[in-house]
Amino acid sequence: MTNLAQSPVWFTDRDEDQALSLRYTGDILFDETSDFQRVRVIDTYRYGKALLIDEMFMCTEQDEFHYHEMIVHPGMLAYPDIKHVLVIGGGDGGTVRELIKHPQIETITMVEIDQTVVEASRQHLPHIAQALNHPKLNLIIGDGITYVAQGEDQTYDLVIIDGSDPVGPSKGLFSAEFYGHCDRILKPKGLLITQAESPSFHRETFVELNQCLKGIFGPSQVKILLFPIPTYPSGLWSFQVAVKGGIDLVNPDRAIVETFTAKEKLQYYNYEIHQAAFALPNYVKTMVKE
Amino acid sequence: MTNLAQSPVWFTDRDEDQALSLRYTGDILFDETSDFQRVRVIDTYRYGKALLIDEMFMCTEQDEFHYHEMIVHPGMLAYPDIKHVLVIGGGDGGTVRELIKHPQIETITMVEIDQTVVEASRQHLPHIAQALNHPKLNLIIGDGITYVAQGEDQTYDLVIIDGSDPVGPSKGLFSAEFYGHCDRILKPKGLLITQAESPSFHRETFVELNQCLKGIFGPSQVKILLFPIPTYPSGLWSFQVAVKGGIDLVNPDRAIVETFTAKEKLQYYNYEIHQAAFALPNYVKTMVKE
Numbered sequence: 137m138t139n140l141a142q143s144p145v146w147f148t149d150r151d152e153d154q155a156l157s158l159r160y161t162g163d164i165l166f167d168e169t170s171d172f173q174r175v176r177v178i179d180t181y182r183y184g185k186a187l188l189i190d191e192m193f194m195c196t197e198q199d200e201f202h203y204h205e206m207i208v209h210p211g212m213l214a215y216p217d218i219k220h221v222l223v224i225g226g227g228d229g230g231t232v233r234e235l236i237k238h239p240q241i242e243t244i245t246m247v248e249i250d251q252t253v254v255e256a257s258r259q260h261l262p263h264i265a266q267a268l269n270h271p272k273l274n275l276i277i278g279d280g281i282t283y284v285a286q287g288e289d290q291t292y293d294l295v296i297i298d299g300s301d302p303v304g305p306s307k308g309l310f311s312a313e314f315y316g317h318c319d320r321i322l323k324p325k326g327l328l329i330t331q332a333e334s335p336s337f338h339r340e341t342f343v344e345l346n347q348c349l350k351g352i353f354g355p356s357q358v359k360i361l362l363f364p365i366p367t368y369p370s371g372l373w374s375f376q377v378a379v380k381g382g383i384d385l386v387n388p389d390r391a392i393v394e395t396f397t398a399k400e401k402l403q404y405y406n407y408e409i410h411q412a413a414f415a416l417p418n419y420v421k422t423m424v425k426e
Numbered sequence: 427m428t429n430l431a432q433s434p435v436w437f438t439d440r441d442e443d444q445a446l447s448l449r450y451t452g453d454i455l456f457d458e459t460s461d462f463q464r465v466r467v468i469d470t471y472r473y474g475k476a477l478l479i480d481e482m483f484m485c486t487e488q489d490e491f492h493y494h495e496m497i498v499h500p501g502m503l504a505y506p507d508i509k510h511v512l513v514i515g516g517g518d519g520g521t522v523r524e525l526i527k528h529p530q531i532e533t534i535t536m537v538e539i540d541q542t543v544v545e546a547s548r549q550h551l552p553h554i555a556q557a558l559n560h561p562k563l564n565l566i567i568g569d570g571i572t573y574v575a576q577g578e579d580q581t582y583d584l585v586i587i588d589g590s591d592p593v594g595p596s597k598g599l600f601s602a603e604f605y606g607h608c609d610r611i612l613k614p615k616g617l618l619i620t621q622a623e624s625p626s627f628h629r630e631t632f633v634e635l636n637q638c639l640k641g642i643f644g645p646s647q648v649k650i651l652l653f654p655i656p657t658y659p660s661g662l663w664s665f666q667v668a669v670k671g672g673i674d675l676v677n678p679d680r681a682i683v684e685t686f687t688a689k690e691k692l693q694y695y696n697y698e699i700h701q702a703a704f705a706l707p708n709y710v711k712t713m714v715k716e
Contacts, residue, residue, distance in 0.1 A: 146445070153472040155436070155447040182443040199626075202707075336489075336656060364654055364662040366626060371661015372654040397708070404707045412702030417492075417694045418687070 147178055147186070149193045154337075154369065156193070158182060165260050170252035172305045177260040183367060185260055187228055189253070189300060193367045195228055200264060202365045204230035205405040207298060207375055210361060210413060211329045212238045213388045213396060215379075218293040218327070221245070224280035224309065225331075226298035227253030229265035236267045237400050244273045245292075247280040249305050281308040287321035295322055297330035302341055310341060312348050315378075319352050325381030328353070335362070335420045337370040345376055346424045353378040359385050360424065361413045363404070386414045437468055437476070439483045444627075444659065446483070448472060455550050460542035462595045467550040473657060475550055477518055479543070479590060483657045485518055490554060492655045494520035495695040497588060497665055500651060500703060501619050502528045503678045503686060505669075508583040508617070511535070514570035514599065515621075516588035517543030519555035526557045527690050534563045535582075537570040539595050571598040577611040585612055587620035592631055600631060602638050605668075609642050615671030618643070622650070625710045627660040635666055636714045643668040649675050650714065651703045653694070676704045 145162040148155050158180040166177035176188040184197030219242045223231055227248035235244055248254055257265040295318050299306040308314055318328050335342045349358045361375040393407040435452040438445050448470040456467035466478040474487030509532045513521055517538035525534055538544055547555040585608050589596040598604055608618050625632045639648045651665040683697040
């Protein structure tokens with residue numbers, strides 16, 4: 137597949153020492169600067185349309201399935217009694233799209249700070265945003281940190297923190313106060329799943345978050361999930377999961393998982409992947425003292 | 427860690443649509459063009475020294491452990507009777523370094539086509555090249571394809587194909603004729619492990635190799651191993667393993683694996699990772715019809 141006749145324009149997501157560049161058509165399909173950040177959509181040759189926040193890739197059509205399947209299905213299938221879900225962030229809609237696949241869910245409350253992210257996704261990433269009008273969803277544009285701080289005790293079975301890197305509006309999503317409130321608004325058997333960055337690229341944030349969650353939920357109640365995603369720095373990403381009750385996160389009911397995976401035609405997640413995602417490399421075990 | 431006062435020079439490994447760039451000191455520590463390829467060593471800020479072949483990252487000091495631990499230990503620990511090993515490629519020395527950690531190995535024959543790769547690694551990557559003078563190693567500079575074609579029947583317990591992408595001198599490492607000879611020179615219980623590219627980035631090569639190996643060794647005798655590596659395209663890489671005998675690749679003796687892993691202070695591999703590496707995402711299962 138030779139694209140040499142196509143556009144020579146590249147978008148680069150870089151930190152000081154490392155950069156990933158994707159070639160795109162040259163057209164900016166969406167470009168608005170909100171109170172919080174600049175939001176753009178471009179059309180890349182390798183990964184389809186990409187949502188950009190400031191100078192970073194947020195998600196692409198071709199590889200978002202890794203992230204959105206893994207932020208939802210391991211938790212939902214380990215604890216099938218989940219009925220009431222709170223999502224903080226998740227403005228592109230991918231997390232809600234995956235949640236909707238579990239019919240036992242009765243309500244999803246999603247609190248996204250930036251209406252512009254929702255608009256960009258609705259207009260240009262309809263496959264990702266497809267469930268943002270679902271009748272089970274109560275979409276609130278507002279500050280998730282305040283929402284959680286003001287939330288009633290023991291309200292949710294599952295809280296998902298689907299925020300971006302701990303800069304700008306997402307900074308407060310990486311604090312002990314915030315996770316203390318998450319613990320409080322979760323029901324006694326509730327589950328928390330949070331975006332936890334790359335264990336090799338964001339070592340400090342990854343470890344601090346792990347220590348924070350262990351301090352609140354207890355050391356044995358926190359697990360790390362790893363999965364690949366090509367357009368994020370290092371290509372290896374993580375979620376951290378905290379359980380309040382005695383749920384066995386690693387060993388769900390195999391038959392239920394396999395029926396679900398086949399029915400929903402998932403691209404990444406399956407029973408073996410569920411268990412494999414909890415296996416930690418030695419360097420990660422050392423970082424989190426496990 | 428702010429490096430803004432440091433060098434503004436970047437090295438970029440790109441294909442048509444995607445590129446990874448690493449900032450380095452600006453000095454080229456080694457630069458020789460052999461009969462086969464251009465071989466360079468640079469010193470990057472994030473990953474330490476990097477070996478470059480033509481315009482590609484071949485390995486870096488900071489992330490090579492993923493690759494070299496995974497090309498050796500899953501096979502060695504699934505089949506601890508391995509005594510005679512053949513390595514095709516592997517000029518940087520990382521594979522031999524990991525093999526040497528298994529004391530039951532009696533001989534290692536390594537056939538690397540390009541002396542320049544060995545020299546670059548010996549001079550600038552001593553941690554990777556450290557075992558290249560080991561008394562158990564017979565290092566041959568020559569064509570691995572010819573060597574395998576002329577090899578005696580049933581000579582090796584393990585053959586490792588540690589080559590680069592299927593262009594230039596490595597092209598013949600991805601052919602049915604080559605793997606037919608590998609089968610022939612393996613002992614009746616022998617094991618083959620081969621570098622198999624990225625399942626998402628090199629789909630065609632990955633699938634063709636899988637079909638080729640299944641045709642030679644039998645469909646049930648071929649397994650895929652996945653692992654992350656930040657400086658290769660997509661960040662997710664694979665080896666394919668073919669077994670001639672009835673070895674259970676996925677479930678090694680747990681006590682042996684744990685003793686070995688602890689003793690050798692491995693950075694990536696352990697018992698859980700061994701099993702997890704064989705878990706395939708749905709999109710990979712579909713590609714290889716499993």
